[in-house]
Amino acid sequence: MTYPTSVNNQITDAVTQSNVKVVGEAPAIAMGTIYQTMAHSTGILFQNAVAAAQQQNTLAQAAANQGVMQIYSLDTTATAGATQKIGTVGTPDSMASMLAMINAFRPQQA
Secondary structure: OOOOOOOOHHHHHHHHHHHHHHHHHHHHHHHHHHHHHHHHHHHHHHHHHHHHHHHHHHHHHHHHHHHHHHHHHOOHHHHHHHHHHHHOOOHHHHHHHHHHHHHHHOOOOO
16 A cells, blocks of 8 residues: 655656566566677687687697708718618628528538
8 A cells, every 4th residue: 555645646657667667677688698698608618719729730830840850950861871880780790600501501512
């Protein structure tokens, strides 16, 4: 029950209606805010994914560059010579033992 006031009834009715309008629109505005927040969060998620992919690409290029620099920094002539020396270690001993085996199985001439 309302008490009689000195305010016009039309004014109180307009204020009441505007309050009802605000309360009625609150759930819709809240859902709109939630949707905006979700869209913004999804955008940041994709931005972070793109940034991570770019950083991984940069790291992969740097690793490949370091590998190529290490390959080119080797002295190829020295490497070839060292490989040849390693490959021929023990060759004279092997050839001497093979010659001894061949002579052992050669028929003896009288």
